[in-house]
Amino acid sequence: MRILEFIKQNFKNVEFHALGDVCDFLKTSTLSKDKLIENGEFPVVNSSKEFYGYYDKFNNDGNTICVASRGNAGFVSYVEQKFWAGGLCYPFRSKNENNINTKFIFYFLKSKENSIISNLVSFGAIPALNKSDLQNFKIPVPSLEVQNKIVEVLDSFTSLERSLEREKLAREKQYKYYLNHLITNARNSRILKLGEVCEFVRGGNFQKKDFLDSGFACIHYGQIYTHYGIWADKTKTFISPELAKKQKIANKNDIVMAITSENVEDVCKCTAWLGDEPVAVGGHSTIIKHNQNAKFLSYYFHSNYFANFKSKIAQGVKVMEVYPKNLAKVEIPLPPLDEQERIVRILDSLNELANGLSAGIPKEIELRQKQYEYWRDRLLEFPSKDSK
Structure with missing residues (x-):
């Protein structure tokens, strides 16, 4: 990738700063499970890797990084839309987008997620991440031009993966429809x-x-x-x-x-x-x-x-x-055996496209994820004696 050459040319004098110095840590508010709303407008982010649920109010505007503080402590996510930040995560974003791109910070932290978990999370009865330890974690601050180029490349990978995920969901829906339809409406059953x-x-x-x-x-x-x-x-x-x-x-x-x-x-x-x-x-x-x-x-x-x-x-x-x-x-x-065999041939084909690990959409997603992780780590290799 030509961008690697561009980044290497701009490696010199890349400074590392503590996360707390370049980011504003945002408010959180505990929300009990019984207050979640099934069809709520705003997702709720807490300590899990998935959304905790949905609610009809928000306490953060979105385009925000969230790091789980308990349970899945150290897990890094990025929330684009307005959302409710629960009490078991640390939401934050760049203090100045003209100096450091929030999305760049996210990609860097995601590349260092295992390091954060290994070095900063305490594993007692419940894994926990101290806020001050996260705020002291150092990140590189290259030129804004370099940051934006890295974000552009990595966004293209994640966009493709999302489109594949949507296609996978469509294939799964199609498979489940035909599974139920063919079983219920088998000929001569x-x-x-x-x-x-x-x-x-x-x-x-x-x-x-x-x-x-x-x-x-x-x-x-x-x-x-x-x-x-x-x-x-x-x-x-x-x-x-x-x-x-x-x-x-x-x-x-x-x-x-x-x-x-x-x-x-x-x-x-x-x-x-x-x-x-x-x-x-x-x-x-x-x-x-x-x-x-x-x-x-x-x-x-x-x-x-x-x-x-x-x-x-x-x-x-x-x-x-x-x-x-x-x-x-x-x-x-x-149905008779020949009809059973016909139904199996159809469902085998649809099942492989939707769920097969050796072919179809799942395999493509796996390959794209590996490709994304490879380039993310390559693009975010900033040499510094101060880096963790």
Whole structure:
């Protein structure tokens, strides 16, 4: 990039200043969760990496940097619009935009986020960042021309990433629409009970402490929420062959379903096991055996059609559970195998575009993020004995 040459030519005499000397730290006000408004106009920034919620008032004008002071202490964000700053963040902006660009400060601090967390955050019961430590953190102040050029380049990366994120959301919406539409309107389908086409086998009893780097493939129920999708042919973990002999085993085309969760939305998350080798299945799970298209059943279990039944049979207060005997009573619109295969082909394609990690929008976002981080760090390498 030619801008690198331009910046190097202007490296000389770059001074470093304490953040508190060049920025105004702005007001905050604690806002309890019960005061949040679902359709509020202004986002609320607090200690989380996402917006805390929304409110109908604001206490900051926007174009502001926010650094979390508790919890995710040290996390750096930039808020363009008017917003409400809660009591667990430090909002601030440049004292003089003609001297130092607020957006430039943000990009520099973001490039040093790990350093801020490692060196300034205290890790007690709740991670915390002291305001004075942040105010004393030093930042480079090159010429305004250099600052603006850096901001221009990095803004172009973030703009592209945002457009990709919007496209991803559109693809996800399209995928979910067709998932629900095709499951509900499958050709020549019959309404049957799951118990008429499936056999339910409760999982075994191994624990996380039993995991090995190699051995007999296994699936723990917690991994279904975080690691596995519609289908899988490789496992994340293994147990010893001796322990596997005492477990319940899923074979190719079986469905592995988690039947315990902290909420109704996650309970009954599942994956179709398509690996050639058998896999041990842990507790709080059920193995669903059948003679249907495994992916079709997995898509069905991720549909709104199934979710409506699931909400009625889930039991519990703090922990939700769905018993296999109740699963057997749930209805499924079951088309012939050739129709199941047609639906799977369509949904596989849409799912890969929306959620696939090896192709489509998610892969493009990942590549652009790496590209952005690379150039951000290159552009913001200001040599100084005073830098942290």
